[in-house]
Amino acid sequence: MGRILPRLAVRALFSYNASVTTIAYDLTLEDMEALTLYHSERSPRERRRRRLVQGLIVLVFLFLLYSAFDTIRSQGAGLSAGWIAASSVPLICPTILLVLVFSGGVRRWSNNRSVHKAFAGVEPGGKIATQQVILAKDGISVRADAGELALAWPEVVDVTKTADHLLIFGTSEQAMAVPRRAFSDPAAFDAFYDEIQTYRGQPAAA
Secondary structure, three states, X not given: OOOOOOOOOOOOEEEEEOOEEEEEEEEEHHHHHHHHHHHHHHOHHHHHHXXXXXHHHHXXXXXXXXXXXXXXXXXXXXXXXXXXXXXXXXXXXXXXXXXXXXXXXXHHHHHHHHHHHHOOOOOOOOEXXXXXXXXXXXXXXXXXXXXXXXXXXXXXXXXXXXXXXXXXXXXXXXXXXXXXXXXXXXXXXXXXXXXXXXXXXXXXXX
16 A cells, blocks of 8 residues: 555554453554545445446447447548548547546545545645554444444454455445554464454454
């Protein structure tokens, strides 16, 4: 993901008591980028919207392609090379749009741009909020200054571990991001992931 400044003050707290695990950390701009991109990729509503846009662009492209070839076929040799070249111009923009809409890199750029716009006052690597993630036998919750988000384990439909984050998605399209840097070492990060999978009744990481 994006840059995380090395001087970022990360506050991490590990608390294990009975069947409850608590981790506190600072949520950064880069964490929010990862969270929103993950949400857009996992959200059925966002996938439907993206497929609709892609489908419309494909239809426009096919219509223009058909129109151009039909004109060339019907008029044939009567068309000059310059006219044929000019008639291909309307195909160029839909082709470019087609490539951009299906490009993961463009989606990431658009996602990150939206995040930076939403948190315009936060510098790269800067803190958005301090959060606590709490694991318990009945579910997982995130507490922050703005409120609390809680998911019972049956509501957790996906847990993805990346190089920098643990990302969690719920049935009502809620999403959570826990940064790897909140853990003292890779083993602690993996143990946290395994604990979640155990609660969910899923196999731990190999």
